[in-house]
Amino acid sequence: MTTKLFGERILRVEDPRLLSGQGRYLDDLAHDALGVAFVRSPHAHAKVTDVDVAAALAVDGLVAVYTYEDLSDGAAEALPLLIPHPTLTHGRTPYALANGVVNHVGEAIAMVVATDRYVAEDAASRVVVSYDFLPPVVGIAAARDGADLVHEDVPGNVAARMLQEVGDAAATIAAAPRRGSLSLSIERSASMPMEGKGVVARWDGDDESLTVWTSTQTSTSVRQAIAAKLGLPVDRVEVITPDVGGGFGVKIVHPWPEEILVPWAAIRLGRAVKWVEDRREHFISSAHERGQLHEVEFGYDDIGVLLGLSVRFWHDNGAYTPYGLIVPIITSTQLLGPYKPRAYRVEFDSLYTNTVIVTPYRGAGRPQGCFVMERVMDAIARDLGLDRALVRERNFIQPAEMPYDHALVFQDGRPLIYDSGDFPATLAKLKALVGWDDFAAYRDAARAEGRRVGIGLACYVEGTGVGPYEGGHVRVETDGTVVVSTGLTTQGQGHQTMLGQIVADELGVPMERVRVTTGDTRRFKYAVGTFASRTAVMSGNAVALTARAVRAKALRIAANALEASPDDLEIVDGQVRVKGSPGAEIDLGAVAVLSNPLRYAFDEAAVRATQFVIPADPTSPPVASGEAPGLESVDYYSPVRSTFANGMHAVVVETDPETAEIKILRYCVVHDCGTIINPMIVEGQVHGGVAQGVGGALYERMEYDSSGQLLNASYMDFLMPYASEVPHIEIDHLETPSPLNPLGVKGAGEAGVIPGSAVIASAIEDAEGIVINAMPISPSDLFGLRQAREDG
Amino acid sequence: MNKETMYDITLTINGVPYAIRVPGRRLLSDAIRQEARLTGTHVGCEHGVCGACTVLVDGQPMRSCLIFAVAAEGSDITTVEGCLDADGGLGPVQQAFREHHALQCGFCTPGFITTITGYLSEHADPTEEEAREAIGGNLCRCTGYRNIVAAVLRAAEIERGRADAP
Numbered sequence: 001m002t003t004k005l006f007g008e009r010i011l012r013v014e015d016p017r018l019l020s021g022q023g024r025y026l027d028d029l030a031h032d033a034l035g036v037a038f039v040r041s042p043h044a045h046a047k048v049t050d051v052d053v054a055a056a057l058a059v060d061g062l063v064a065v066y067t068y069e070d071l072s073d074g075a076a077e078a079l080p081l082l083i084p085h086p087t088l089t090h091g092r093t094p095y096a097l098a099n100g101v102v103n104h105v106g107e108a109i110a111m112v113v114a115t116d117r118y119v120a121e122d123a124a125s126r127v128v129v130s131y132d133f134l135p136p137v138v139g140i141a142a143a144r145d146g147a148d149l150v151h152e153d154v155p156g157n158v159a160a161r162m163l164q165e166v167g168d169a170a171a172t173i174a175a176a177p178r179r180g181s182l183s184l185s186i187e188r189s190a191s192m193p194m195e196g197k198g199v200v201a202r203w204d205g206d207d208e209s210l211t212v213w214t215s216t217q218t219s220t221s222v223r224q225a226i227a228a229k230l231g232l233p234v235d236r237v238e239v240i241t242p243d244v245g246g247g248f249g250v251k252i253v254h255p256w257p258e259e260i261l262v263p264w265a266a267i268r269l270g271r272a273v274k275w276v277e278d279r280r281e282h283f284i285s286s287a288h289e290r291g292q293l294h295e296v297e298f299g300y301d302d303i304g305v306l307l308g309l310s311v312r313f314w315h316d317n318g319a320y321t322p323y324g325l326i327v328p329i330i331t332s333t334q335l336l337g338p339y340k341p342r343a344y345r346v347e348f349d350s351l352y353t354n355t356v357i358v359t360p361y362r363g364a365g366r367p368q369g370c371f372v373m374e375r376v377m378d379a380i381a382r383d384l385g386l387d388r389a390l391v392r393e394r395n396f397i398q399p400a401e402m403p404y405d406h407a408l409v410f411q412d413g414r415p416l417i418y419d420s421g422d423f424p425a426t427l428a429k430l431k432a433l434v435g436w437d438d439f440a441a442y443r444d445a446a447r448a449e450g451r452r453v454g455i456g457l458a459c460y461v462e463g464t465g466v467g468p469y470e471g472g473h474v475r476v477e478t479d480g481t482v483v484v485s486t487g488l489t490t491q492g493q494g495h496q497t498m499l500g501q502i503v504a505d506e507l508g509v510p511m512e513r514v515r516v517t518t519g520d521t522r523r524f525k526y527a528v529g530t531f532a533s534r535t536a537v538m539s540g541n542a543v544a545l546t547a548r549a550v551r552a553k554a555l556r557i558a559a560n561a562l563e564a565s566p567d568d569l570e571i572v573d574g575q576v577r578v579k580g581s582p583g584a585e586i587d588l589g590a591v592a593v594l595s596n597p598l599r600y601a602f603d604e605a606a607v608r609a610t611q612f613v614i615p616a617d618p619t620s621p622p623v624a625s626g627e628a629p630g631l632e633s634v635d636y637y638s639p640v641r642s643t644f645a646n647g648m649h650a651v652v653v654e655t656d657p658e659t660a661e662i663k664i665l666r667y668c669v670v671h672d673c674g675t676i677i678n679p680m681i682v683e684g685q686v687h688g689g690v691a692q693g694v695g696g697a698l699y700e701r702m703e704y705d706s707s708g709q710l711l712n713a714s715y716m717d718f719l720m721p722y723a724s725e726v727p728h729i730e731i732d733h734l735e736t737p738s739p740l741n742p743l744g745v746k747g748a749g750e751a752g753v754i755p756g757s758a759v760i761a762s763a764i765e766d767a768e769g770i771v772i773n774a775m776p777i778s779p780s781d782l783f784g785l786r787q788a789r790e791d792g
Numbered sequence: 793m794n795k796e797t798m799y800d801i802t803l804t805i806n807g808v809p810y811a812i813r814v815p816g817r818r819l820l821s822d823a824i825r826q827e828a829r830l831t832g833t834h835v836g837c838e839h840g841v842c843g844a845c846t847v848l849v850d851g852q853p854m855r856s857c858l859i860f861a862v863a864a865e866g867s868d869i870t871t872v873e874g875c876l877d878a879d880g881g882l883g884p885v886q887q888a889f890r891e892h893h894a895l896q897c898g899f900c901t902p903g904f905i906t907t908i909t910g911y912l913s914e915h916a917d918p919t920e921e922e923a924r925e926a927i928g929g930n931l932c933r934c935t936g937y938r939n940i941v942a943a944v945l946r947a948a949e950i951e952r953g954r955a956d957a958p
Contacts, residue, residue: 012890012893015889015890015895018898019872019895019898020875020882021871021872021902022873024831025834027825027831031826031829192933194842194931194934195897243897245836245897245900246899279836491897492896492898680893683893684893684934687935687937688934688935688936691936722931723927724925729936
């Protein structure tokens, strides 16, 4: 009997390779390639008046130096604005190499190619760039002020202003029995995968074809972009994503300048060319996220029901907007969480600054939105002297109200409609898990010992599985191996395992027979990418539908061979057999042989499919009408709209009365991502997300000075959590299937990170009795807040 | 600019001697990856903070991005590839990582495997707190460490089981 794999803690098929040092990450490829180093701007805002490469040319081992002037055709154009939105009235994108002006420290000015990276860096250090300085715009305050401009043709530094309103928020708030306001800010952090970006390109002059390997979250779209920018027919370009050492959002942006420049140079030089980002480059030339300032007004009734909510916020989008307005749009829509204010108004400005670009980092605007909404809930509870959990309960959308239409437009341009979820049940589970109702006694006992402890909670809803589509290809080989491919990429989420579980179950084959490939355009050319917790929903359903089609075809062919009706057949352990009739069976591999009627017996198995062996009906063609040779199929999954996962976190913190050190004593998670495919992998995703949430709440911030220098651009200075900073995480699950897709799944990738700042702020506030309006919070920040309270 | 002076050195990596020719500034991490073609050792920060490039040098965990290859002349180096069992199967630490889902993207993992291998050779039966401390110098951005701590304890258990085996 084939054991059901869906829903089981199946160990990852990726692991033996990765654990034994046999992974193939970008820098493990192409040892013969030339090395690349970039000359990057040390200034945040300047005109580039001259680039003198003469001294670099003298370096032994130098192959080429390129500046903007050398670029041709599409490579010389500004990079694409990937997600145009009608309200992005002043979108700006960079050039692959600076075209006369630099807008942030780290922007590439010249590309140096040499025999290896060491030599390329030697030569890069000898390139002399002359600048005329322009005033740098750093931080939201300077951007809003608008006295200095990042782009001289963008007034007020405003890339976009967007407004959505449901009901009349101002009037509702004005008429509410009680009112409040908050000013809330979140600082910048970044994805910071352990492996930075990297690109290898090989040009085959004989074949006139280009193969590019890149550490990306979307190989199919990189392929299209390279073909477009380099003027190549798209069928002459293939893009392969090797093993990727983490993405968390930053690698969904594309094409990065290097993804154009490295192939461009490889074609010109006729040599393999490789660039591997170093850690400092990653800090100053990849993307950041999170920096936003929010002014919030709200009105509520005497039992804590939120009536009207108005949020005005300012989003720091950095120097350019290649990824459009996705982050602030998500903040503005996902801010509502599991709640239903009667009137809601949200308006944001997306502002240019002379800093690294801002694009989605795991959570993608949701952590900020969750922080805003949950601060409002806590403020209401504080004002009314009510239990914080009770206030949330009173504002929840109820299960009977699902599907719930917020009457807003989501990030995919489709209506914001929650598909399912049981928020009261989630909260009940969380309260039980953390011991919410018993905490007051614990807090009092701790107080009596001179200790300060506090508890916090935060709730979120996460739109997952956004479209437009993903696809799958499934083929049964003649040896019974099942090869599966999907176009989106993998950065450590265990997709080979998760997708393998689905296909093995659908086809009735053992897991060991299934081989899954992701992110290789040679195998699958149509895909969107890996982001927004979408792989399980999109590719999971796509490969399930595809496997069902293959199964149906296998049954049709086997029925012929077994002289039975397809309806009487089942597939168990890779054997198609007649139900209840032992012995009448045929291996799936043999079915694959029969699926491809042959003239030539090229191997032993093929003999069975040749024309003198297969019993032939001389009146019908060997390949029936509507069929195709081969036991394989391609299918796609395209949803009408997103699924919505949800979860709630509770945390217990202790703050040191003297040093203001903040210690997490317990961290509890209740998570509902719909039907779970592999609980081990889902829990791993939650753990990792929580660690990043803790980092964002207590440690991580990008320290820019007023001249636009990133002062902490290294792992020594940018504080990411080590094992000593991440608490033990306790998890409970709820599984509310999505009605939107065949598998009922919702996606889990980003969930863990979303409520980090909200829940920890809530707990510190509870421990200290000080209102927390800005995150992250360091011991020094907390110490300062205590001093301010004492100073009155 | 003149050609660099090259040095002939011998590194013993995972029991195999490698005679290689490198410039004086060549990092040990690069020599292992490029000259010896053992790409299991990864470079995450290039300044000794993240621990991804950790290898055992004469049995001690060291950051190969902070050592010049020429300075390791004559050393006995163990990389993640050398942490496999003699039969080519996963070694105790690697096996424990798989059982406890202690890796996701796998990029930082080789540095954890070598660090933990070195640690367990001197601490056969760590507590959970000690296990957490043992990995306290390595960064992982994917896992949140909980499963890595569990894997340290499990690896110790596997190794003790082997030591007790007749």
